[in-house]
Amino acid sequence: xxxxxxxxxxxxxxxxxxxxxxxxxxxxxxxxxxxxxxxxxxxxxxxxxxxxxxxxxxxxxxxxxxxxxxxxxxxxxxxxxxxxxxxxxxxxxxxxxxxxxxxxxxxxxxxxxxxxxxxxxxxxxxxxxxxxxxxxxxxxxxxxxxxxxxxxxxxxxxxxxxxxxxxxxxxxxxxxxxxxxxxxxxxxxxxxxxxxxxxxxxxxxxxxxxxxxxxxxxxxxxxxxxxxxxxxxxxxxxxxxxxxxxxxxxxxxxxxxxxxxxxxxxxxxxx
Amino acid sequence: xxxxxxxxxxxxxxxxxxxxxxxxxxxxxxxxxxxxxxxxxxxxxxxxxxxxxxxxxxxxxxxxxxxxxxxxxxxxxxxxxxxxxxxxxxxxxxxxxxxxxxxxxxxxxxxxxxxxxxxxxxxxxxxxxxxxxxxxxxxxxxxxxxxxxxxxxxxxxxxxxxxxxxxxxxxxxxxxxxxxxxxxxxxxxxxxxxxxxxxxxxxxxxxxxxxxxxxxxxxxxxxxxxxxxxxxxxxxxxxxxxxxxxxxxxxxxxxxxxxxxxxxxxxxxxxxxxxxxxxxxxxxxxxxxxxxxxxxxxxxxxxxxxxxxxxxxxxxxxxxxxxxxxxxxxxxxxxxxxxxxxxxxxxxxxxxxxxxxxxxxxxxx
Numbered sequence: 103x104x105x106x107x108x109x110x111x112x113x114x115x116x117x118x119x120x121x122x123x124x125x126x127x128x129x130x131x132x133x134x135x136x137x138x139x140x141x142x143x144x145x146x147x148x149x150x151x152x153x154x155x156x157x158x159x160x161x162x163x164x165x166x167x168x169x170x171x172x173x174x175x176x177x178x179x180x181x182x183x184x185x186x187x188x189x190x191x192x193x194x195x196x197x198x199x200x201x202x203x204x205x206x207x208x209x210x211x212x213x214x215x216x217x218x219x220x221x222x223x224x225x226x227x228x229x230x231x232x233x234x235x236x237x238x239x240x241x242x243x244x245x246x247x248x249x250x251x252x253x254x255x256x257x258x259x260x261x262x263x264x265x266x267x268x269x270x271x272x273x274x275x276x277x278x279x280x281x282x283x284x285x286x287x288x289x290x291x292x293x294x295x296x297x298x299x300x301x302x303x304x305x306x307x308x309x310x311x312x313x314x315x316x317x318x319x320x321x322x323x324x325x326x327x328x329x330x331x332x333x334x335x336x337x338x339x340x341x342x343x344x345x346x347x348x349x350x351x352x353x354x355x356x357x358x359x360x361x362x363x364x365x366x367x368x369x370x371x372x373x
Numbered sequence: 374x375x376x377x378x379x380x381x382x383x384x385x386x387x388x389x390x391x392x393x394x395x396x397x398x399x400x401x402x403x404x405x406x407x408x409x410x411x412x413x414x415x416x417x418x419x420x421x422x423x424x425x426x427x428x429x430x431x432x433x434x435x436x437x438x439x440x441x442x443x444x445x446x447x448x449x450x451x452x453x454x455x456x457x458x459x460x461x462x463x464x465x466x467x468x469x470x471x472x473x474x475x476x477x478x479x480x481x482x483x484x485x486x487x488x489x490x491x492x493x494x495x496x497x498x499x500x501x502x503x504x505x506x507x508x509x510x511x512x513x514x515x516x517x518x519x520x521x522x523x524x525x526x527x528x529x530x531x532x533x534x535x536x537x538x539x540x541x542x543x544x545x546x547x548x549x550x551x552x553x554x555x556x557x558x559x560x561x562x563x564x565x566x567x568x569x570x571x572x573x574x575x576x577x578x579x580x581x582x583x584x585x586x587x588x589x590x591x592x593x594x595x596x597x598x599x600x601x602x603x604x605x606x607x608x609x610x611x612x613x614x615x616x617x618x619x620x621x622x623x624x625x626x627x628x629x630x631x632x633x634x635x636x637x638x639x640x641x642x643x644x645x646x647x648x649x650x651x652x653x654x655x656x657x658x659x660x661x662x663x664x665x666x667x668x669x670x671x672x673x674x675x676x677x678x679x680x681x682x683x684x685x686x687x688x689x690x691x692x693x694x695x696x697x698x699x700x701x702x703x704x705x706x707x708x709x710x711x712x713x714x715x716x717x718x719x720x721x722x723x724x725x726x727x728x729x730x731x732x733x734x735x736x737x738x
Contacts, residue, residue, distance in 0.1 A: 155484060178453070178484065180428060215401070220428040248401035251409065252425055263406070264413040264425045271417060 118143045126169035127161040131334030133324035134240045136298045144308035147207040154182035154216030157247040180220040183228035186210040190233045208235040214255035215245045229288045229317040240324035250329045254279040285319040286355035292318040294354035299342035323350045376551040381516045382407035388523035391557045395421035396446040398435035403487045404543035405477035408449040429454040433461030440470040443568030449475035463502030467582025471530035475539040477546040480705030488705035489543030494682035497540045498656045509537040510655040512626040516550035544628045610653035619648025625676040636713035660690035667694040
């Protein structure tokens with residue numbers, strides 16, 4: 103079984119099983135499947151996943167096909183964390199009754215709309231109740247699935263279809279919600295930010311999170327070339343740039359200790 | 374007047390602005406995204422307010438708040454989102470607040486799909502949320518009607534102090550057609566003296582749906598019943614085609630009626646006595662007109678894009694005086710003119726029952 107103490111090498115990664123497989127219908131160059139792949143490759147625990155409505159859910163389970171090689175469940179937009187709470191509670195009850203002895207880990211995936219906005223209530227509830235699960239938010243900064251509408255993760259000044267930038271209004275007039283900080287404020291054992299460009303760091307965070315009992319939250323930046331109007335091969339470069347420019351500092355919060363790994367150094371500000 | 378090419382959803386949004394709606398709260402869901410997108414661009418230009426809420430629940434309750442202070446308020450969504458709004462809609466109806474809610478229906482149940490459907494008929498017409506209430510329900514079949522009925526919905530909502538619903542679908546919402554954007558003329562409407570506009574110099578107003586006193590809620594419900602009764606008397610709208618000598622009357626609304634009308638026209642050209650009856654208001658339902666249409670020679674065929682919902686109201690109106698059959702395509706399945714032509718002509722020629730479903734689920738290769 104994996105432990106957080108040792109980082110994974112590329113060689114090990116290449117040998118680990120791909121549990122989010124090819125054949126899904128995400129746009130070429132999308133950040134989200136890279137994030138999911140990295141999260142699932144980081145561990146060899148049996149994983150049960152729940153998914154909020156969004157690009158990831160729609161594109162990975164079209165018709166009778168699925169890209170998930172693990173048990174996976176979707177119910178609606180606002181309740182990935184609630185669905186996972188139910189599954190995890192059932193697992194705990196089974197374990198107590200001796201019906202299952204496997205060490206299973208639970209991961210919920212949601213986009214920023216399904217996490218920051220409509221799914222916030224169920225996420226907050228699940229974290230407060232202390233379910234043993236990891237919630238992974240892939241944050242691409244807007245409702246990309248429905249056509250690039252603003253979300254509370256959309257950064258200040260961004261141009262979306264419901265906060266269009268024009269001569270008078272320069273884009274989204276509000277600042278974005280700092281969800282990782284809010285999740286850390288739930289005093290959960292582990293909350294962190296990661297980026298697929300820093301895969302070693304992300305894998306380490308996932309491994310660390312899964313070895314902690316209780317509710318964990320991981321916020322991952324996930325560039326969307328359709329929404330960001332960037333090139334299809336830019337996702338990794340952009341997520342690296344987001345870290346280097348302090349837009350997306352990589353840090354983890356272990357209960358109350360806030361630790362910055364990489365981010366706003368004076369040197370990186372010059373970029 | 375000049376015709377302009379417009380998308381159904383854009384026509385709905387622009388018509389709301391034309392009707393004086395200055396408050397819109399919405400949330401993204403396909404296939405209605407053009408409505409909030411249009412509103413986000415246009416509302417600042419007309420000094421109106423556009424809010425993208427954090428959920429459908431928030432959006433409908435923002436409308437509740439805006440309506441309570443007397444604003445012409447609107448929200449829109451598509452089927453799963455309308456399900457989330459049901460609590461708020463029930464509260465609007467309970468507190469007698471006017472509002473316009475657009476449902477650009479998509480396939481269900483559950484997440485369903487994003488193609489046009491008519492499966493929310495029951496939800497829209499029979500209440501939807503909790504409690505004994507009704508919405509004024511308008512069912513447009515063209516982009517032109519998206520415009521016209523939206524103008525009307527705001528007036529009627531204000532007149533009756535009742536939420537009105539535009540029950541459209543993904544197809545009418547997404548198609549583009551040339552329309553005449555008729556100018557809005559405000560009819561004589563009662564003053565909104567119940568609105569919460571600040572009570573300096575007058576008695577405070579109360580807007581509520583909570584009635585705890587002995588018999589108070591029953592009394593309130595009976596008052597609502599009387600209001601729905603008035604709607605039934607005066608607000609019924611319908612449309613028809615070749616009804617006079619029709620032996621088979623196709624009853625359909627919205628996009629299904631649009632497809633059926635082509636089939637009926639084709640059959641008429643061939644000399645078959647087919648007609649079309651299209652309810653424009655689904656509540657109040659044109660039950661009296663349907664009852665009047667019944668005679669010993671006539672049969673009805675209800676065509677819907679669901680498993681049979683409006684057919685129940687047609688049967689209630691017919692009340693056993695004529696045969697009522699049903700043909701439907703559920704789950705976002707769209708019928709073709711040829712398909713309906715075959716269904717209707719089979720019905721006319723042989724009198725055989727319409728097949729309830731044409732397709733068995735196909736395995737994709």
